Amino acid sequence: xxxxxxxxxxxxxxxxxxxxxxxxxxxxxxxxxxxxxxxxxxxxxxxxxxxxxxxxxxxxxxxxxxxxxxxxxxxxxxxxxxxxxxxxxxxxxxxxxxxxxxxxxxxxxxxxxxxxxxxxxxxxxxxxxxxxxxxxxxxxxxxxxxxxxxxxxxxxxxxxxxxxxxxxxxxxxxxxxxxxxxxxxxxxxxxxxxxxxxxxxxxxxxxxxxxxxxxxx
Numbered sequence: 001x002x003x004x005x006x007x008x009x010x011x012x013x014x015x016x017x018x019x020x021x022x023x024x025x026x027x028x029x030x031x032x033x034x035x036x037x038x039x040x041x042x043x044x045x046x047x048x049x050x051x052x053x054x055x056x057x058x059x060x061x062x063x064x065x066x067x068x069x070x071x072x073x074x075x076x077x078x079x080x081x082x083x084x085x086x087x088x089x090x091x092x093x094x095x096x097x098x099x100x101x102x103x104x105x106x107x108x109x110x111x112x113x114x115x116x117x118x119x120x121x122x123x124x125x126x127x128x129x130x131x132x133x134x135x136x137x138x139x140x141x142x143x144x145x146x147x148x149x150x151x152x153x154x155x156x157x158x159x160x161x162x163x164x165x166x167x168x169x170x171x172x173x174x175x176x177x178x179x180x181x182x183x184x185x186x187x188x189x190x191x192x193x194x195x196x197x198x199x200x201x202x203x204x205x206x207x208x209x210x211x212x213x214x215x216x217x
Contacts, residue, residue, distance in 0.1 A: 008112075009051070009053045012051055012112060013051040015113070015115070016049075016051055016058065016115045016119065017034060017049065017051070019116050019119055020036065020049055020119050020123075022116075023120050023123050024036040024123065027123050027124070027127055029047075032088050034048060034049050034050065034051075035047060035048045035049060035060075035091070036049070036123070036126075037087070037088070037091060038130075039067060040130070040136075041136065041137065042067055042068065042136075042137050042138060043064050043065070043066055043067065043133075043135070043136065043137070044064065044065060044066075044067045044087065044090060044091070044099075045062065045063070046062075046063055046091050046099065047060060047061070047062045047126045048060035048061055048063075049119075049122075055108070056108060056109050056112055057106055057107060057108045057109060058106070058109060058118075058119070058122065059104075059105065059106035059107075060104075060105060060106075061101050061102075061103070061104050061105075062101075062102045062103040062104075062105070062126050062129055062130070063099035063100060063101050063102060064099055064100055064102055064130075064133065064135070065097055065098075065100060065166065066137070066138050066141050066166075066170070067090065068138065068173055069166055069169045069170065070082070070083070070090045070093075070096050071083050072169035072170075072172050073165065073169050074095075075211070076169070076172075076207050076208050077095060077196075077198065077204070078207075079095065095196060097163070097165055097166045097169060098163060098165070098166070100135070100144075100163065102129060102133060103129040105122065105125065105126070107121075107122050138173060138174060139174075141166070141170060142167065142171070145162050145164075145166065145167045145170075146167075148162045149162055164183060164187050164192060164205075165194055165204055167183055168180050168183050168184055168187075168205075168208055172212075177212060177215045180208070180212055181212050184205055184208045184209050184212060185209070187205040188209060192205065
């Protein structure tokens with residue numbers, strides 16, 4: 001009788017992630033916990049690896065974001081000390097600019113005791129997806145999100161398609177305060193929620209509005 005994957009999940013997870021750690025080095029990634037990451041120019045990429053409890057499989061998501069955005073986010077939210085933390089804090093922190101999901105994957109591990117072959121192919125696949133990413137800097141990041149906003153006077157649409165926090169931080173970074181103000185006010189007026197609560201009902205967009213006031217002449 002075949003043993004259920006649930007029976008040896010902890011052992012599989014430890015073995016597979018240790019294997020992933022070694023493979024990551026060969027492809028210029030760094031490893032932490034259950035993900036690998038690397039910085040290319042101004043973009044930080046991270047790729048998660050979740051070992052299934054019920055299948056002999058690994059799944060995950062490749063995500064990315066311009067690395068400078070968190071500095072602006074922490075200026076707005078008055079968390080300047082965070083800017084001195086290591087790169088992984090920009091991926092793990094509770095308060096940060098959320099990365100863009102670029103590619104989802106799931107593979108079956110054929111040899112449970114030797115997952116290197118399957119995992120290496122997956123890391124190669126992730127590397128190819130990184131190379132194909134058209135968002136390579138702050139300007140292309142801004143264009144990507146602007147193209148997902150039909151206009152600021154439209155009806156309802158799927159807000160999850162636009163990272164308004166990242167967009168506002170981008171505008172501030174490049175010095176386009178006018179667009180940052182318009183976008184912030186739009187989010188406040190249409191009650192877009194950032195999902196960050198800073199106490200007493202204060203949302204990120206409220207703090208962004210206060211922060212932007214200092215640029216008024």
